[in-house]
Amino acid sequence: MAGGDGHGRSSPEDDADHYAVLGLPSGEEGSKLSLKEIEKAYRNQSRIRHPDKRPNDPNATADFQLLTSSFEVLRDEMSRCCFDAKLRARRERVLRDSLQDAKRRKMSTDLDERERSAAAAVDPAEEGRRKEKMKADELKREIAEFKARRAKKASEPNGKEKAAEEKVGPGLDKGRMLKVTWETSAGDYSAAKLRGIFARFGIVEDVVIRSKNSKKKASAIIVMASKDAVVRAIQSMSGDTTNPLLVLPLEPMAPSFSSTSSTNHNESMGPEFNNVVGAGFQNYEAFVMKKLKEAIDKKKNIR
Missing domain, CATH: 1.10.287.110 (DnaJ domain)
Known part of the structure; x- marks a missing residue:
């Protein structure tokens, strides 16, 4: 074959x-x-x-x-x-x-x-219950994740505020810091200009201009060498009706001072300022606006 x-x-x-x-x-x-x-x-x-x-x-x-x-x-x-x-x-x-x-x-x-x-x-009713349970479990998971995100966001400080504080250095005493806000229409306040304004109340260690997130307002963080300088700056600038700057402590002050000397020093600044300190500056902005209004009304009465 x-x-x-x-x-x-x-x-x-x-x-x-x-x-x-x-x-x-x-x-x-x-x-x-x-x-x-x-x-x-x-x-x-x-x-x-x-x-x-x-x-x-x-x-x-x-x-x-x-x-x-x-x-x-x-x-x-x-x-x-x-x-x-x-x-x-x-x-x-x-x-x-x-x-x-x-x-x-x-x-x-x-x-x-x-x-x-x-x-x-497979029982149709049982299959329906199984699918409903799966949907419910998925919804619970989404709600838990949403709550966790909200809690995390609530626990974090304001992003821009935190960034400004990090620029002046971690670990600094916030009691020596001032938050300064002004209307942009009142003028352009540079770091050098602000340093010159607050130098009359004590040594200025640092000035950080915050990123402008509004066309109408601007702000900065002022780091003073001492808490006394912070108190002097707030006392002086809150009493000046011509001052366009709103000056607030970065951290609310304690209602009272532990030592007698501190208490006497606080009282020596005057009853009006002492009342503000006693309130812990919780309503400080309202207090300043009230004083400005009183000063304006007083001027009108004089005229």
Whole structure:
């Protein structure tokens, strides 16, 4: 039997069913045919398929060559036995593949059936409750995250205020700091100008102009060398009706001073200022506005 074309490729004879080429039954039935039956089939096919009988068929020669080759395989006892074994192996492989495909199809069908049965077994009411619980849990989680963000935001100081405090240095005593606010229409107050204004109340350690977040107002942080200087600055500037600056302590002052000397010093500044300190500067801005209004009314009465 032919073994190929010499380049590793199989020839038509290698894949051909030689029994079928001769028009004979194949498989187990073909293996039981006698040599005379095979020779008779070959002669009949030769008369029909000879190239001389098919002058207009371009495949006539190749077909006749295949017919002759198949006959040579089947007429030789050894080559016919090898071919029969080859056919059996081919049939067994086809059967095995078919069984495997059938098994896979059955497994797939069984799986689909189990999934349908499981879906049918689920109580619609129970499924609805499960979905509602999932939604409720998701909502609770979102609410908890929202509350956590709000609590964190509430615990953090104002971003710009914190940035200004960080510029003047961490760990400084806030009791020595002043927050100064003014209307931009009143003029442009630079760090050097503010330093000059507050230097008359004591040593000015630092001045930080805050980023302007409004076209109408501006502010700054003034760091004095002592708390006494802070008190003097507030006392002096709150009493000046012509002063365009609103001066407030960065940190509310204690209602009273622990030592006698501090108390006496506080009292020496006058009852009006003492009242403000006693209130802890909680309403200091309102106090300043009230004093400004009183001063304006007094001027009007004089005129």
